Amino acid sequence: MRAGRWLADHVVMMVAMLVLLYMFLPIFFVVLMSFNDPASRLSYEFDGFTLNNWLDPCGPSGMCASVVKSLQIGFLATLGATVLGTLVAFALVRHRFRGRAATSLLIFLPMATPEVVMGSSLLALFTSAGLSGTLGFWSILVAHIMFCLSFVVVTVKARLAGLDSSLEQAAMDLYATESQAFWRVTFPLVLPGIVAAALLSFSLSFDDFIITNLNAGQTTTFPMYVWGVARKTVPMQINVIGTLMLIVSITIVLIGELNNRRRAAAR
Amino acid sequence: MSLAAAEAAGGTVGHEPAAPPRRRGSGGYLLLLPGMLWLVLFFLVPTIQLVATSLYDPNGSLDAGYAMTWSFPNYWNALTSFTAPFLRSLVYAAVSTGLALLLAYPLAYAIAFKSGRWKNLMLVAVIAPFFTSFLVRTLAWKSILSDNGFVVNVLQALHILGPDGRLLATSVAVITGLTYNFLPFMVLPLYASLEKIDLRLIEASKDLYADGFTSFRKVTLPLSMPGLVAGTLLTFIPAAGDYINAELLGTPKQYMIGNVIDSLFLVQLDYPMAAACSVILMLAIVAMVLVYVRRAGTEELL
Numbered sequence: 001m002r003a004g005r006w007l008a009d010h011v012v013m014m015v016a017m018l019v020l021l022y023m024f025l026p027i028f029f030v031v032l033m034s035f036n037d038p039a040s041r042l043s044y045e046f047d048g049f050t051l052n053n054w055l056d057p058c059g060p061s062g063m064c065a066s067v068v069k070s071l072q073i074g075f076l077a078t079l080g081a082t083v084l085g086t087l088v089a090f091a092l093v094r095h096r097f098r099g100r101a102a103t104s105l106l107i108f109l110p111m112a113t114p115e116v117v118m119g120s121s122l123l124a125l126f127t128s129a130g131l132s133g134t135l136g137f138w139s140i141l142v143a144h145i146m147f148c149l150s151f152v153v154v155t156v157k158a159r160l161a162g163l164d165s166s167l168e169q170a171a172m173d174l175y176a177t178e179s180q181a182f183w184r185v186t187f188p189l190v191l192p193g194i195v196a197a198a199l200l201s202f203s204l205s206f207d208d209f210i211i212t213n214l215n216a217g218q219t220t221t222f223p224m225y226v227w228g229v230a231r232k233t234v235p236m237q238i239n240v241i242g243t244l245m246l247i248v249s250i251t252i253v254l255i256g257e258l259n260n261r262r263r264a265a266a267r
Numbered sequence: 268m269s270l271a272a273a274e275a276a277g278g279t280v281g282h283e284p285a286a287p288p289r290r291r292g293s294g295g296y297l298l299l300l301p302g303m304l305w306l307v308l309f310f311l312v313p314t315i316q317l318v319a320t321s322l323y324d325p326n327g328s329l330d331a332g333y334a335m336t337w338s339f340p341n342y343w344n345a346l347t348s349f350t351a352p353f354l355r356s357l358v359y360a361a362v363s364t365g366l367a368l369l370l371a372y373p374l375a376y377a378i379a380f381k382s383g384r385w386k387n388l389m390l391v392a393v394i395a396p397f398f399t400s401f402l403v404r405t406l407a408w409k410s411i412l413s414d415n416g417f418v419v420n421v422l423q424a425l426h427i428l429g430p431d432g433r434l435l436a437t438s439v440a441v442i443t444g445l446t447y448n449f450l451p452f453m454v455l456p457l458y459a460s461l462e463k464i465d466l467r468l469i470e471a472s473k474d475l476y477a478d479g480f481t482s483f484r485k486v487t488l489p490l491s492m493p494g495l496v497a498g499t500l501l502t503f504i505p506a507a508g509d510y511i512n513a514e515l516l517g518t519p520k521q522y523m524i525g526n527v528i529d530s531l532f533l534v535q536l537d538y539p540m541a542a543a544c545s546v547i548l549m550l551a552i553v554a555m556v557l558v559y560v561r562r563a564g565t566e567e568l569l
Contacts, residue, residue, distance in 0.1 A: 016377035019370045020392050023450060026407035030399055033410060044410045084302035095295025103299065106306050112500070114508025114552065116525045120532055120545040121313035124320040127329070127538065146309040149302055207401050209511060210525070214532060226402040230515050234406060242403035249398035253391055 027246065034239035041233045053236045057244075060235035066225035067241060070206050073137065073221065077144035077205040082198045084145070085152025086190075092153070093160045110150045118147065119214035126215065135217030143211050148201035155200060159193025199252065206245075321542035329536050338539070345543040349527050353544075356523040357551070359438070360507035363445035367453040367502050368495070370446070375457035375494075376487075379464075393454050401448065405515050408444050409435065412516070436518045444512035452501035460494025461487070496563045504552055524548055 037050035058064035088107070091097065110118065122143055126132055131139070167189070171181040209223040216224060226238050320333070321341055327333035346353070378389045396404060412418055412434040422428040434440050464487065472482040488495075510525030519526075524544060531541035 012373050012377045013381050015373040016381075016389075019374040019450075020389070022370065022447070023393070023396055025411060026404045026447065027395060027399060029407035029410050030403055033407065044406075044413045045415055046410070084305055087298040088302035091295045091298035094290060095298065096289045096291050097295040097299065103303060106303065106311065110306065110310050112504060112556070114504055114525075114548060116508040116510065116528050117317070117545050117549045118310065118313075120528055120541060121317040122309065123532055124538065124542055125309075125313040125316040128316055128320070132329075142309055146305060149305060153302070203397060207397075209402060210508070210529075213529065223400060223402045226400065226406065227511075227514075230402070230406060238400075238403050238406070242399040246399045257387070 030239050030242040031246070033236055034243045036236050036239070038236060044234070053240050057237050057240045060229070060237050062220065063222075063225055063235065063237060063241070066220045066222045069137075069219060070222040073140055073144060074202045074206040076141055077148055078198050078201040080141070080145040081148035081152050081201045081205075082194060085149045085197060086156050086194055088149075088153045089156035089160055092157055107150045107153050110147055111154075115147075115208075115210040116214075119143070119211035122146075122211070123214045133217075135215055136219040139215045139217065140212050140219060140221065143215050144205040144208065147208070147211060148204050151200055151204065152197040155197035156190065156193045159196075160190055163189055203249075317542050318546055320538055321546045323539040323542075325537075325539045327539075329538065333539065341539050341543040342547065345540055345547060348540075349524065349544060352522050352524045352527045353547070353551075355521070356507050356525070356548070359442055359445060359513075359523060360503050360509075363442050363449070363506050364453075364499050364503040366442070366446045367450050368499060371450060371453035371457055371498065372495075375454050375461055378454075378458050379461035380466075390458070393451050393458075396447070396451060402511060402515070405444055405448065405511055408440070408447065408516055412440050412443070435516065436521075438517070438521055440516040441512050441521045441523075444516045445506045445509060448509070448512065449502040449506050452505070453498040456497035456501060457491060457494040460491045460497075464490045492563060496560065500556060500559075504556075507552060508548060 032046060034053055035049050035051065036046050037048035037052070039045075039047040053059075088103075092100075092103070097103075122139070123132075126135060126139060163186070168181050168185050171185045172178070176184065207223060208221075209227060212221055213224055213227065220228070222241065229235060229238070319335065322335065322337050322339065323333035323341075324336040324338055325341055325344070374393070378386060378393070382389050410416065414433050414435060419428060419432070419434055422434075423430060423432065428434070434443075468490070469482055469486055472486045477485065507523075508525050510523050510529060513521045513523045513526055528541050528544050528548070531537045531544065535541075
């Protein structure tokens with residue numbers, strides 16, 4: 001009876017752990033395969049241990065160039081989407097205007113549209129405008145800012161709506177001007193939301209394949225590089241890039257967590 | 268990198284302090300203008316252009332240009348030529364959404380109610396798949412499911428798979444990949460919904476002699492409906508349009524409508540047909556979402 005009780009209490013947690021294991025399995029394989037020494041050109045199995053992939057990460061021709069391209073597009077798209085989206089979020093929370101419902105719908109729709117539909121729409125537009133020969137860096141950037149924008153608005157809006165407005169009023173009561181109150185009180189409080197939105201934008205942009213592939217012209221981003229080699233010989237170095245992304249992400253999460261702890265301790 | 272996603276999902280939880288009064292005047296329009304202009308120019312206008320392209324004369328070509336002939340037969344041709352990929356997209360997406368729900372519910376439940384001080388760590392673990400590239404992760408499934416890999420070996424030893432049976436290049440592989448790739452989108456809204464539930468309601472049901480299962484069915488499940496609906500939509504919509512899993516883990520026999528659209532646009536250069544397929548996919552999803560949301564009785568979500 002007691003064992004049954006214990007089982008009932010913990011069965012949910014055990015199932016949850018198995019699900020997490022399922023989610024981690026591919027990540028484990030990415031790290032593992034970054035040390036793989038494939039026996040044949042078409043092998044997808046772990047055949048032997050080697051450090052060669054790590055010692056020569058840029059070995060496969062074009063791979064590192066595609067990573068650089070993805071980083072450039074990621075930074076610019078993040079900058080554009082974060083600025084435009086933050087302004088929209090402030091307007092939605094702090095200002096009165098006509099057409100609020102239509103505005104919210106236009107922000108919601110890109111998040112609910114399959115990527116392949118958005119990508120083909122943009123391609124149809126660019127082609128009918130006679131721009132199909134010029135597609136490349138600029139068209140990828142335009143598309144990425146578009147699909148990141150909605151996510152920025154939603155993230156910053158959530159933070160802004162959760163702010164206690166009495167803090168701003170207190171600043172104004174203490175004779176702060178409107179711009180002082182904004183830059184010294186409101187903005188620092190919203191900043192974590194903006195940073196979160198920027199990180200989200202960057203990872204969405206860096207990882208996007210479907211919309212990018214349809215509008216890339218001759219430009220190759222990292223996901224497009226992987227797509228290209230997946231049909232031929234897959235160089236194990238893509239797993240080195242995958243592992244490096246993992247390390248950078250975990251570092252960012254740790255820094256965020258440390259910041260939270262420090263702030264909590266300072267209180 | 269998408270910790271932000273978790274924060275965005277979790278950030279809305281909890282009470283909201285009094286919002287400051289909204290200001291009048293033209294300031295709001297100035298703040299809105301650049302962002303909304305971007306969405307109109309690069310989301311709304313392209314969608315209209317897509318519908319227009321789907322009605323172009325199918326006899327035109329990219330070089331010669333297309334004439335607008337309002338040729339509605341394009342839609343019929345698209346549906347009859349690509350019936351199988353259309354159906355496959357909807358079935359694969361529906362199956363993987365169902366599987367994702369079965370996997371995500373216990374996980375979200377455990378994080379919301381059972382995790383204690385491990386809550387943040389488990390939330391980070393949920394979004395960990397986003398920490399590395401979508402395509403590299405999907406290729407990792409190719410290694411996991413490979414013909415001599417341990418998954419296939421175990422299934423063969425258990426006689427679930429025949430001695431020559433394989434997982435790679437089958438529907439099973441594609442559905443496994445789809446379920447995996449969109450699972451976090453199911454877990455996070457479910458968690459946000461479960462987290463908000465007032466535990467006293469569950470206690471009250473126990474006081475009224477409901478057993479664990481009844482209490483779950485009558486209290487917890489209905490209260491988590493908003494998250495369940497949001498999660499299924501966030502999983503189903505991208506899964507129906509995805510073609511990366513079908514391409515990397517399947518064969519042309521598993522191709523979904525996304526594969527068809529991509530190749531019609533980029534290889535065959537048949538724009539009217541490609542656009543018609545895209546519009547049909549969009550309409551099918553909108554119709555299904557509307558019916559589903561009506562049924563689930565959570566209209567306020569939209």
